[in-house]
Amino acid sequence: MSIEHEPRRISRRAFLWGTAASAGAIAVGGALSSIPGVLGAPPRPSARNPLYIPPTVSPSGYGLTALPALVNLGGGKLSSVWAYNGLLPGPTFVASRGDTATITLNNRLSQPTITHWHGMLVNDLNDGAPRLAIPSLATYNYSFTINQRSAMNWYHPHPHMMTGEQVAMGLAGAFIVRDTEEAALGLPSGVYEVPLVVRDASFDKSGNMTYTPRNGGFEGKMPLVNGTLNPRLDVDRGHYRFRVLAGSNARIFGLALSNGAPFTLIGNDGGLLETPVQVTRIDLSPGERVDVVVDFGGLAKGGSVMLRDLRSGWDLLEFVGTGAAGYAWTPPATLSTITPLASPQTTRDFSFDGMSRINGRTYDLDRIDFIVPFGQTELWRFTTAGNAPHPVHVHGASFQVVSRTGGRGRLLPWEAGWKDTVLLEDGETVEILIRFDAFRSLYVIHCHKLEHEDAGMMANFEVV
Numbered sequence: 181m182s183i184e185h186e187p188r189r190i191s192r193r194a195f196l197w198g199t200a201a202s203a204g205a206i207a208v209g210g211a212l213s214s215i216p217g218v219l220g221a222p223p224r225p226s227a228r229n230p231l232y233i234p235p236t237v238s239p240s241g242y243g244l245t246a247l248p249a250l251v252n253l254g255g256g257k258l259s260s261v262w263a264y265n266g267l268l269p270g271p272t273f274v275a276s277r278g279d280t281a282t283i284t285l286n287n288r289l290s291q292p293t294i295t296h297w298h299g300m301l302v303n304d305l306n307d308g309a310p311r312l313a314i315p316s317l318a319t320y321n322y323s324f325t326i327n328q329r330s331a332m333n334w335y336h337p338h339p340h341m342m343t344g345e346q347v348a349m350g351l352a353g354a355f356i357v358r359d360t361e362e363a364a365l366g367l368p369s370g371v372y373e374v375p376l377v378v379r380d381a382s383f384d385k386s387g388n389m390t391y392t393p394r395n396g397g398f399e400g401k402m403p404l405v406n407g408t409l410n411p412r413l414d415v416d417r418g419h420y421r422f423r424v425l426a427g428s429n430a431r432i433f434g435l436a437l438s439n440g441a442p443f444t445l446i447g448n449d450g451g452l453l454e455t456p457v458q459v460t461r462i463d464l465s466p467g468e469r470v471d472v473v474v475d476f477g478g479l480a481k482g483g484s485v486m487l488r489d490l491r492s493g494w495d496l497l498e499f500v501g502t503g504a505a506g507y508a509w510t511p512p513a514t515l516s517t518i519t520p521l522a523s524p525q526t527t528r529d530f531s532f533d534g535m536s537r538i539n540g541r542t543y544d545l546d547r548i549d550f551i552v553p554f555g556q557t558e559l560w561r562f563t564t565a566g567n568a569p570h571p572v573h574v575h576g577a578s579f580q581v582v583s584r585t586g587g588r589g590r591l592l593p594w595e596a597g598w599k600d601t602v603l604l605e606d607g608e609t610v611e612i613l614i615r616f617d618a619f620r621s622l623y624v625i626h627c628h629k630l631e632h633e634d635a636g637m638m639a640n641f642e643v644v
Contacts (some may be wrong), residue, residue, distance in 0.1 A: 228412035228498050229254025231405060233374060234353065237271045239281035239326075244270070244295065246337070246351055247288035253409045260388040261350035262289060268407035269377045269427070270335070270353030275326050277359040283322045287314050292339045293346060294320065297355060298467060298573070299333030299449055299600050304621035307575055310340035310638075311545050311622075327618070329516075329598075330362035331451035332375065332423040332469050340545060340638075344429055344630035348391040348398055350407070352377060352427050361516060362452060368421040368473065372507045374413065378435075378464075378496060379404050379427040395535045396567070397430025397629045403494045405487075412498045415476045418506020421446075422472050426464035429630040432569060432603070434490035435462045437474070441485070444511055447471030450578040450598025452516035457593045461490060465571035467601040467628040470594050473509065476501065518597050521580050521613035524559035530625070530639075531563050532570040532604060535632050538625070542636030548622070549639040557615045568606040570632065576623035576643060579614035601628055616643040 232254070249263040264270030275281065287293050292315050296308035305312075306324040314320050333355040337346035354375045367373070380400030384390045391398065405411045426433055437443070442458040449469050462470055479485065481503025487496045528550070529539075536542050541549065552558065560579070562572050578598040584591055587608035595602060604610050616623075626638035 228410045229408055231374075231411040231413040231497065232408045233406060234267055234269050234272045236274045239273045239275050239283055239355070240279065242273075242283050243286060244283055245286040245288055246293050246295070246346075249350075251350075251407060253404070253407060254411065255409070257387060257409060259383060262346060263350045264353055267353075268350045270351070272353060272375055273335075273355040275355075275357055277326055277328065277330070277357060279326050281322060281324050281326060285314070285320045285322065287316055287318050287320075289346070290316055291342055292316070293337045293342070293351075294339055295335050296338035296575075297322075297333065297335050299331060299469075299578075300324075300326070300355065301328045301577070301618045303619040304623065307621070307623065308335075308338050309575065309622070309624050310338055313339040326357055328357060329451040330357050330359040331447065331449065332356050332425065332471065334377075334425055334427070334469070336427075340543065341634045344393055344398060344634045345391045347427075347630055348381070348393075348400070348429050349389055352379075354423065354425060356423065365512065365515065366509065367446075368419050368507045368509055372416075372419065373421040373423070375406070375423045375425070376497070377406050377425045377427045378433055380431050393631050395631060395635065397631045399429075399431045403489065403492075403496050405497045411496075412500055414502050415479065415499045416502050416504045416506030417477050417479060418475075419509040420474050420476060420507075422474060423469065424464065424472065425469045426466050428466050430466060432463060432465045432491060433496075435464060435496075436460060436488050436490050438486035438488055438495075441474075443472040443474060445470060445472050445593055446511075446515055448594050448597055449600045453597045454516055454518050455514055456511040459593050462594055463592070463603070464594075465569060465601070465603040465628070466630065467571055467573050468594075468603070473511070476506065477508075516597075521557050521615055524557045524613055526556065527559045527561065529561045529563070530572075531565055532568070532572070532627055532637060533565040535567045536635035536637055538637055538639045541639070543626075543638040544640075547640060548642050550641045552616055552641055552643045554620050554643050555615065555617045557613060560612050560614055562602070562604045562610045562612070564604055564606055564608070566606060567632075568604055568608075569629065570604045570637070571601050571628040572604050572610070572625070573601040573628040574614065574623070574625045576621060577614055577616045577618065579612040581610065581612050583609075583611040585609045620644055
């Protein structure tokens, strides 16, 4: 059975350990060249597993199959999961601006699915929204031109009421877009550019991945990085670029290095920031991404540094020095030019209520909740009536976060530039500026805590 851009049409009836890091301090500003690199702890025995790095593929003429699979989580530990093409995470798509993606999704699960290209600017027939879900044994054909700035986006299932289970069981992967602006920066590349899909998971007594949802959100009992338990990455003495995705259902990660050394933050959801920023901690909610460079120039052979989650206390990934010379990179003063959005013509208010409603309504697959004029800058204001955190994700456009009042009461360095997901905590009001100027299409806005999304915290809107 093949479904080629023939969805059910929507009716108009109306998804470091150190003092400063432990306290959540954020180090910003200062001369980048004066920040020390990572200095390792003394060598120590390790039983950690080599970090799995997914293969890179072109999105041109590619077949992507969602199916049950048996994967190696490291050290020969096998686990039954759901995966794209039998890989956990799925293959990493890499393409350049101007390329055409032609991808066929094959559903070999026992339930409906559809794949959403999170962060990609595509029309509704290629967006992978819930109304496009296909049944078991069906296929869906995507075809779109990539026309956006460089960034690491990602892909994952988006069927209504089943997204949480399908993502928790392993269905996700990265989608990297490159452009000439990024290429001119001479950033670490090849083996020195590493995607990191950070998530949590639970397993049954046989070691198979399980999903035990609750309304407040699924939080697994163990961390995985690139589908690897207790991972280790051997690093040379130099700079590494890490493209980090919070691929969890509900868990927020507080990322830090074990010795308090900084990350050089260069990008986020929507690509490069205007300038590099030094931070010692980054909080990432589900769906958010950051692009960071870490200097291992001071890491001796056999020395180690841990990537930690300060919220759970988990050690996520151990970096072990090889002692070999690596890649040297000097951060420039300017990375990119970002034109601020301004002069909104309309203000819209969105209240994320409980665990299942936006503005008092649960999701209706066939209801359009509001209309957005094409090319018009708008201010969208997000508030919550409780049961946060709510990572708010908008399909169809990137946005700029302009204010946060209440709660944390400030914007964070990784919320600069262009975003597609922003964290809303209890007691906060977050304002964004957004303009839909790519397609006149149907999209959704939703909480990316996937159990909230599945329960109905999602709304359809149309750009006209």
